[in-house]
Amino acid sequence: MWAFNQAFHARRVRRLTFPENLPRRGVRAHQWPSLDVFVCTADPRKEPPMGVVNTALSAMAFDYPAGKVNVYVSDDGGCRVTLLAFAEAARFARHWVPFCREVGVRERSPEAYFAAPRAHPSERDVDVVGHAMPSLIYVSREKRPCVHHHFKAGALNALTRVSATMTNAPIILTLDCDMNCNDPQAPQRALCHFLDPDAPPNLAYVQFPQHFRGMDENDIYGCEWKGPFQINPIGMDGLRGPDFEGTGCFFRRRALHREPLLLNSKVSDPWVYLYAFLFTSAYIQDLFIFLRANGTIRRWWNNQRMWMIRGVTCFPLASIQFFFQNCGISGSTFNLTGKARHDDEQSDRYARGIFEFGTVSSPFFVSLATVAMINLVAFWVGLVRAVLEEGYFDSMFVQVVLCGFVVVNCWPVYEAMVVRKDGGRLPGEVKRVSFFMALVIFAIAYLVSSM
Numbered sequence: 001m002w003a004f005n006q007a008f009h010a011r012r013v014r015r016l017t018f019p020e021n022l023p024r025r026g027v028r029a030h031q032w033p034s035l036d037v038f039v040c041t042a043d044p045r046k047e048p049p050m051g052v053v054n055t056a057l058s059a060m061a062f063d064y065p066a067g068k069v070n071v072y073v074s075d076d077g078g079c080r081v082t083l084l085a086f087a088e089a090a091r092f093a094r095h096w097v098p099f100c101r102e103v104g105v106r107e108r109s110p111e112a113y114f115a116a117p118r119a120h121p122s123e124r125d126v127d128v129v130g131h132a133m134p135s136l137i138y139v140s141r142e143k144r145p146c147v148h149h150h151f152k153a154g155a156l157n158a159l160t161r162v163s164a165t166m167t168n169a170p171i172i173l174t175l176d177c178d179m180n181c182n183d184p185q186a187p188q189r190a191l192c193h194f195l196d197p198d199a200p201p202n203l204a205y206v207q208f209p210q211h212f213r214g215m216d217e218n219d220i221y222g223c224e225w226k227g228p229f230q231i232n233p234i235g236m237d238g239l240r241g242p243d244f245e246g247t248g249c250f251f252r253r254r255a256l257h258r259e260p261l262l263l264n265s266k267v268s269d270p271w272v273y274l275y276a277f278l279f280t281s282a283y284i285q286d287l288f289i290f291l292r293a294n295g296t297i298r299r300w301w302n303n304q305r306m307w308m309i310r311g312v313t314c315f316p317l318a319s320i321q322f323f324f325q326n327c328g329i330s331g332s333t334f335n336l337t338g339k340a341r342h343d344d345e346q347s348d349r350y351a352r353g354i355f356e357f358g359t360v361s362s363p364f365f366v367s368l369a370t371v372a373m374i375n376l377v378a379f380w381v382g383l384v385r386a387v388l389e390e391g392y393f394d395s396m397f398v399q400v401v402l403c404g405f406v407v408v409n410c411w412p413v414y415e416a417m418v419v420r421k422d423g424g425r426l427p428g429e430v431k432r433v434s435f436f437m438a439l440v441i442f443a444i445a446y447l448v449s450s451m
């Protein structure tokens with residue numbers, strides 16, 4: 001435990017933001033991206049609608065161009081009282097938002113504002129005409145007994161889709177229903193990070209820490225969660241960045257469409273170096289072990305190729321067969337291994353180190369030829385796009401290199417498909433089936449990626 005926790009203290013990062021410098025950086029308020037705020041609520045008995053309204057109002061009153069703020073409320077309770085409360089809130093907001101701006105209120109949740117002791121400001125007649133208001137959108141998604149609703153995650157997914165069709169703001173703020181945005185400049189501070197030229201281009205979100213109110217003096221229940229919400233994120237920031245806390249997080253919408261996985265890493269991403277390092281060092285170690293056991297480099301290369309070929313042929317096929325046998329769908333089978341024959345042609349090829357694909361039209365060769373075709377096409381498409389599209393190579397570098405590696409390994413397969421005329425070449429039937437399989441897989445990949 002102790003050892004693992006040291007990671008939180010190795011590289012602590014504290015960040016300061018200066019929103020007043022945004023205009024000097026050439027980013028004026030009318031150029032700021034619009035903002036979709038998501039507020040989730042589920043149960044009006046446990047989460048009083050007035051509390052949800054206060055959360056929404058504190059966001060509507062952000063120091064941000066009002067025409068660029070859209071507040072979406074997800075009501076998983078589908079409750080009329082909540083809807084009614086929001087109808088009232090929308091009316092109240094016409095007064096509250098300009099009031100906060102003019103008086104410079106800091107706590108912009110009405111509840112927090114009126115709870116704090118203060119000298120009352122002189123009554124002002126708030127002119128509401130002509131000022132753009134943030135929009136307030138009430139959403140209650142359909143739930144069915146047969147489809148799992150996935151709680152808050154499902155609600156956020158629904159809001160992501162709904163907001164994409166309505167306002168599609170590039171920045172999204174997620175809030176729980178019992179929040180109070182205690183800094184009206186929070187969106188501007190998030191912008192400072194998103195627009196920072198030194199920020200990584202794949203910066204997906206800016207997480208504001210959760211602070212809790214209403215604890216007893218000594219916090220006997222330990223409700224402050226200082227570790228997870230205040231101490232640890234600063235340490236995580238110095239490593240790969242803090243985690244998503246569920247609320248108070250500003251997302252770039254585009255980050256939700258494609259989450260970076262390792263394979264989507266950019267060349268500039270340190271993880272690529274780690275990945276490349278592990279890959280090459282594992283391979284070099286394997287080579288040395290092989291050479292030390294009286295191997296040669298060529299043998300080692302072919303050995304790793306066969307290891308890859310087995311990975312797409314006999315291992316999966318054996319697993320499928322094992323599965324079918326265990327389900328009683330097919331009986332156990334035993335394939336007698338073809339023993340060496342003294343076919344002159346074949347043994348001649350064997351002696352010359354030429355692969356034998358032609359004896360039988362085995363499903364072995366179908367999966368192998370399919371993999372070979374897919375990687376060849378993917379490699380070429382990747383190279384062409386890297387030349388034509390700016391930034392493509394940076395984001396797809398790892399994939400292109402991996403495809404290239406498979407292509408080099410598959411060289412004998414291409415030869416057996418295209419060049420060879422001898423009896424050991426890939427049978428036409430296998431070629432046709434593999435071609436069809438590759439087409440199907442490309443079609444599926446295309447459909448999935450365009451979804």
Ligand SMILES: O=c1ccn([C@@H]2O[C@H](COP(=O)(O)OP(=O)(O)O[C@H]3O[C@H](CO)[C@@H](O)[C@H](O)[C@H]3O)[C@@H](O)[C@H]2O)c(=O)[nH]1
Pocket residue numbers: 040041042043047074076150151152155175176177178245246247
């Ligand atoms: O079906 C559901 C269930 C919950 N919620 C909302 O999700 C939020 C969080 O739920 P809550 O019961 O308050 O959970 P907490 O234990 O307070 O949640 C903490 O832990 C969660 C993850 O475990 C994070 O998502 C929260 O932001 C964090 O405050 C609330 O706004 C709920 O209204 C829904 O919208 N739909």
Ligand SMILES: [Mn+2]
Pocket residue numbers: 176178
């Ligand atoms: Mn909560």
